Amino acid sequence: MAEKAGVVKNKQVLLKNYAKGLAKESDLEISTESTIKLEVPEGSNGVLLKNLYLSCDPYLATIMKGTLHNPLFPVYSVGSPIKGFGVSKVLDSKHPNFNNGDLVWGETGWEEYSHIEKPDSFFKIEHKDIPLSYYTGLLGMTGLTAYVGFFEIGKPKKGEKVFVSAASGAVGQVVGQFAKLSGCYVVGSAGSEEKVDLLKNKLGFDDAFNYKEEHDLVAAALKRYFPEGIDIYFDNVGGKTLDAVLPNMNMHGRISVCGMISQYNAEKPDPLHNSACILFKRLRVEGFQVYECFHLYPKLLEFAVPYIQENKITCVEDIVEGLENGPAALVGLYSGRNVGKQVIKVSSP
């Protein structure tokens, strides 16, 4: 491993300043100043990683504000690389769980090489026949999010009716496919015709609609697509969509609250007018955070790997090449620029 021999340049995406409101590209900067020695430093029991793929997720932009005081999430410091989930190769290991050459996924830095002092939470990649980028998506945090929210909280039964918002996004597309594999009827909403087409023609949704084309938001569309009501709503957006869903839920319906992207940067939150439906329809509305659910990862693998190997699940990815394109990709999530799971390819193994 020639790289291990010496000291190399380490391109990084640094936090330039904490974001005010919606994170902008200019809140980040690309640095080529830093260098790194490609071995675990003296006295450390960690690993030295070469980062291959980085996962672009909306919550990263929230952390960039510096106001999120949540021990589950990483903290970003001005002048340091931001962090997120990624797929990496172990170049050097002083940790008993990892060997040089292992492929792993976990929380790493937005840089070419990272020294991880405590890599205990990293997962070793065992199924190497599956594209490595999938470990940022379907077989990474994204897939686990879909798994927990749909199966553990949604508790689907065959034949049930499932609605997914932001359905072409990273999590949504996985939920939709999980729903189909579970014998459910599934309809997704998305923000462009291209995405609607993707849902219907590539991801196997029973139907899909463009919420931007629906006049009274999604209420009328939901009535049309769910004449028998909704049993499970997988919520990625919150706000007005959640409010429109409530009266369309069936008795004993479940709302799995995974994200509320419409609310994160709202000056005033959208009010919910239909909360009484929770009572009248005996709904269960439950928020969750995948960071607390990594113990369920083996269940995701057990469920999803065979379907991937049989080509029964697709993963639509939007891969940008090069760390230097990371900031635009991250910020683009909020304008819906991406089609499918947004991934940054940093380098090849």
Added chain:
Amino acid sequence: MAEKAGVVKNKQVLLKNYAKGLAKESDLEISTESTIKLEVPEGSNGVLLKNLYLSCDPYLATIMKGTLHNPLFPVYSVGSPIKGFGVSKVLDSKHPNFNNGDLVWGETGWEEYSHIEKPDSFFKIEHKDIPLSYYTGLLGMTGLTAYVGFFEIGKPKKGEKVFVSAASGAVGQVVGQFAKLSGCYVVGSAGSEEKVDLLKNKLGFDDAFNYKEEHDLVAAALKRYFPEGIDIYFDNVGGKTLDAVLPNMNMHGRISVCGMISQYNAEKPDPLHNSACILFKRLRVEGFQVYECFHLYPKLLEFAVPYIQENKITCVEDIVEGLENGPAALVGLYSGRNVGKQVIKVSSP
């Protein structure tokens, strides 16, 4: 049993017309016109009941509107007695489960005597050392509601912090006592000083406050009474109180949605502004309906009967004498006239 010999007058509370909006006393009328033969009619396999106590519950006023199409609830017909839960004595039985002289509770008519064609859902009263009126409350549907909402949905752990709205009401007072018996800290809100005093000095709540005296509704009060946040909110009122509770909930908190009395007659529902807390705090918000939970009644008995026998649970009742005072008692629930569980005593066994 002299009553059984013949035909007697049967005083009734009849629905005069469907209520428009909030039910009024004048939507009901007392009739002394009807007579009834005190035995099960020829060809019926039912029971003939002498009604002793009737339970006054807010949902009855909702049924009076005639617009509630819910197969779980009874239907009221204009000119017929309204129905609700009550305690009765079996005067005559053609049903294998019941014998003459049995004391039972279940859904009966608001009248002195009722013929119940299908009494299968009635419960036989085994613990006769406990005041019979308790079977409209603590050991009736009210107690079961509290049991299901607090234990099955709230899943309390010792030391957790519990907030109960409408805490001096039928269900609320039971929840508060269940919470104390479970080692929780419990604070209730109510609508008068008299009720607050009852909560603190008779029902053993750790604290209580009058929501009508709190300027920015209950938000400030909640901060004061729950400096460490709320783990379980037992919601009887919905609306603004629910909205104020959301930001005060702890991570993984549970909101057991039992009732939303503030919303039933609202022209416009109160909007919820804090729904994003469901996501950020990973809350579980769950509505339930006790009509679906009668299979859990033995668990309530097992839990509550020993505490009642040891005088460790109190039941504050507001008993009015005489069927003719029923309409005012029922309508009074909406103005908070009652202090404690509202019961109508129809007759003695």
